[in-house]
Amino acid sequence: LNTQKQIALIVVFFFLFAGSCTAYAFIDAPRAERQQDFYKEESIRRGALLFANNCRTCHGAKGEGGVGLSLNTPDFKDQAPLILNENRAMLRRTIECGRAGTLMPSWLRDHGGSLTSVQIEHLINLITAPADRQDPETGDPTSEGWLLAEEFSRNLNRETSVIVSGDTLDTIARQHFIGPRELAALNNIPLDEPVRRGARILLPDGRRVEIFAAEVSVQRIAEDNHVGAILLAEHNNLAYRYDRDRNQVILLVDGREVPGLLPGDTLSLPDNAVYIVRAGDTPQSIAELHGITVSDLRNRNPRNQDLQQAGAQDELEFQRSLALPPNAVAIVQVGQALPGIALTHGLEVAELAALNNIPATATVAPGTRLQLPANTRYRLQIGDTLDAVARAHNTTADELRRLNNIEPGERVTADVVLQLPPIRAYRVQGQSVADIAEDYANVSAQSLAEANQISPDAPIRVGSTLRLPEDAWGTAPPTALNPGTACVQFALPQAIYETLPGVGTPRAAPQRPAAVSQQVVIEAGLEGGEFFWRVVADGQRQPNNQGAALIRPGTAVRFVNVNPGLHSITVNGQDRAQDISAQGDERTVTFEQANTTFQITCKYHPAMHAWLFTE
Numbered sequence: 083l084n085t086q087k088q089i090a091l092i093v094v095f096f097f098l099f100a101g102s103c104t105a106y107a108f109i110d111a112p113r114a115e116r117q118q119d120f121y122k123e124e125s126i127r128r129g130a131l132l133f134a135n136n137c138r139t140c141h142g143a144k145g146e147g148g149v150g151l152s153l154n155t156p157d158f159k160d161q162a163p164l165i166l167n168e169n170r171a172m173l174r175r176t177i178e179c180g181r182a183g184t185l186m187p188s189w190l191r192d193h194g195g196s197l198t199s200v201q202i203e204h205l206i207n208l209i210t211a212p213a214d215r216q217d218p219e220t221g222d223p224t225s226e227g228w229l230l231a232e233e234f235s236r237n238l239n240r241e242t243s244v245i246v247s248g249d250t251l252d253t254i255a256r257q258h259f260i261g262p263r264e265l266a267a268l269n270n271i272p273l274d275e276p277v278r279r280g281a282r283i284l285l286p287d288g289r290r291v292e293i294f295a296a297e298v299s300v301q302r303i304a305e306d307n308h309v310g311a312i313l314l315a316e317h318n319n320l321a322y323r324y325d326r327d328r329n330q331v332i333l334l335v336d337g338r339e340v341p342g343l344l345p346g347d348t349l350s351l352p353d354n355a356v357y358i359v360r361a362g363d364t365p366q367s368i369a370e371l372h373g374i375t376v377s378d379l380r381n382r383n384p385r386n387q388d389l390q391q392a393g394a395q396d397e398l399e400f401q402r403s404l405a406l407p408p409n410a411v412a413i414v415q416v417g418q419a420l421p422g423i424a425l426t427h428g429l430e431v432a433e434l435a436a437l438n439n440i441p442a443t444a445t446v447a448p449g450t451r452l453q454l455p456a457n458t459r460y461r462l463q464i465g466d467t468l469d470a471v472a473r474a475h476n477t478t479a480d481e482l483r484r485l486n487n488i489e490p491g492e493r494v495t496a497d498v499v500l501q502l503p504p505i506r507a508y509r510v511q512g513q514s515v516a517d518i519a520e521d522y523a524n525v526s527a528q529s530l531a532e533a534n535q536i537s538p539d540a541p542i543r544v545g546s547t548l549r550l551p552e553d554a555w556g557t558a559p560p561t562a563l564n565p566g567t568a569c570v571q572f573a574l575p576q577a578i579y580e581t582l583p584g585v586g587t588p589r590a591a592p593q594r595p596a597a598v599s600q601q602v603v604i605e606a607g608l609e610g611g612e613f614f615w616r617v618v619a620d621g622q623r624q625p626n627n628q629g630a631a632l633i634r635p636g637t638a639v640r641f642v643n644v645n646p647g648l649h650s651i652t653v654n655g656q657d658r659a660q661d662i663s664a665q666g667d668e669r670t671v672t673f674e675q676a677n678t679t680f681q682i683t684c685k686y687h688p689a690m691h692a693w694l695f696t697e
């Protein structure tokens with residue numbers, strides 16, 4: 083190369099270099115913007131997915147509202163900076179804290195929810211995205227995010243079917259302790275001692291199983307191998323097949339496999355069956371389940387104080403408790419603290435602390451003796467033995483046996499176990515079409531039956547699969563209202579906050595109208611982001627949530643849903659008709675009682691109010 087060429091090349095290289103720098107500078111600025119757009123888009127996508135997973139059951143698949151308010155509204159899409167800021171702050175507070183007294187839960191992890199603050203930002207980005215699309219069904223302006231959310235709810239998260247639940251041979255066997263005893267007897271091994279690795283256990287149907295775990299209880303072996311289910315099937319001459327691959331007992335009817343038992347059918351139980359009490363059981367419910375009387379049950383269990391004393395409709399103890407000697411003490415065991423000790427003795431922490439002259443927050447060292455009030459009972463925990471309980475209360479197992487009428491050799495577990503007379507007609511329990519419909523906010527027995535081409539009162543086998551109607555919203559919200567969190571006062575319209583129990587006074591009834599109305603319709607609807615009851619008396623519309631009408635006793639009042647939304651028709655605190663949910667749903671309630679004030683509310687939306695007065 084000569085010098086001239088060298089210089090020319092250097093110049094060219096220089097320009098190439100400089101040029102690329104400026105070019106880079108030119109493309110860099112838009113790239114940052116695109117990066118931000120990309121982040122926003124991705125965030126909205128994630129928001130849409132989160133929405134489909136967590137919010138759609140109450141707010142509708144595309145945010146159109148239902149149980150909860152509509153979130154797909156022009157208001158939230160407004161991009162004017164000040165309004166947008168306000169909206170974002172309100173949304174953040176509401177999603178983080180929930181709304182006290184309503185079904186809107188708090189979602190932030192720090193407040194007991196399931197979402198992080200980043201996930202909540204994604205949701206806010208979804209809700210506040212500008213309108214850039216049209217809803218193909220309604221023509222309303224919407225955003226791509228909402229269309230995505232609907233798509234997600236269709237494809238990813240949509241439950242299209244539901245499995246009918248209820249009794250199976252396995253659950254009936256477990257509830258009646260059928261299987262373990264028979265298995266122990268068959269193999270000549272003790273019922274209450276663990277079986278060790280290497281043992282070969284004979285099953286009632288001739289199979290043999292080898293134990294691979296170090297130690298396993300007889301009960302567990304019986305359950306894992308469906309021993310009780312097989313015994314029950316044989317005892318009732320039910321045709322069945324044991325499927326080794328699926329490890330399942332499959333029922334057969336006319337040689338064909340069926341999903342499970344038929345609710346309402348009756349089964350006979352082996353004679354030594356017992357019943358393990360469940361939470362919510364009453365003497366009456368247990369007797370009805372087994373086709374016996376309450377006195378049959380009481381006669382078989384003379385030593386069960388609770389059963390002897392409880393009324394037929396009273397809930398029974400389902401966790402066994404033991405009487406302790408007078409002047410009993412609790413000796414603190416390793417790992418125990420005051421609250422746990424109070425709980426297992428059915429005491430308040432404050433009560434136990436006061437009796438022992440220590441602060442309720444005190445730490446108690448192992449070995450400390452805590453005085454217990456007279457007549458304290460100890461609730462047995464899973465894994466407790468009489469010996470251990472006795473030691474922890476400075477007494478002996480024999481003394482506990484004597485105090486609690488426990489016979490020698492009787493099994494003492496945390497469960498409350500009732501002896502049964504011979505049972506010939508155990509009634510199989512299972513969900514009806516109506517039971518299943520009740521779990522979904524906008525599904526009725528009728529619509530569910532139609533979707534499956536069956537009758538709404540057809541009995542369906544436990545384990546059958548039913549299709550849900552196309553437009554089902556999903557599982558109904560938990561009925562528990564948001565109790566409020568530390569930050570809740572910010573996430574609540576003041577007017578509603580004031581009406582909360584313990585916070586303010588309930589809303590006062592308006593003036594009783596002077597004139598009697600002949601025809602009263604009460605509409606449920608949504609306006610300006612608030613659900614309302616609106617009284618329409620003889621064609622006159624009254625202000626939302628403030629309406630009142632005077633009627634003659636015996637007048638039938640129509641309740642009409644003018645927008646979609648789940649509402650209960652709650653009159654003076656009691657539901658008077660089935661909930662309304664779809665637009666156009668109607669119910670009629672007759673108000674019989676004379677000279678009475680009726681306050682109409684909705685248990686899902688505390689802001690909703692209307693009043694009726696009878697002459």
Ligand code: HEC
Pocket residue numbers: 133136137138139140141149150151152153173176177181184185186187189205559560611686687688689
């Ligand atoms: C169990 C039902 C339920 C679920 C699930 C639920 N919400 Fe709500 N939400 C409600 C109800 C009910 C209201 C209205 C409360 C009231 O009456 O003020 C509400 C209100 C809101 C509001 C206030 C709207 C306004 O205009 O004031 C926002 C925002 C909101 N929910 C967002 C969400 C998001 C996001 C999710 C999912 C993470 C979600 N909700 C899940 C029931 C629910």
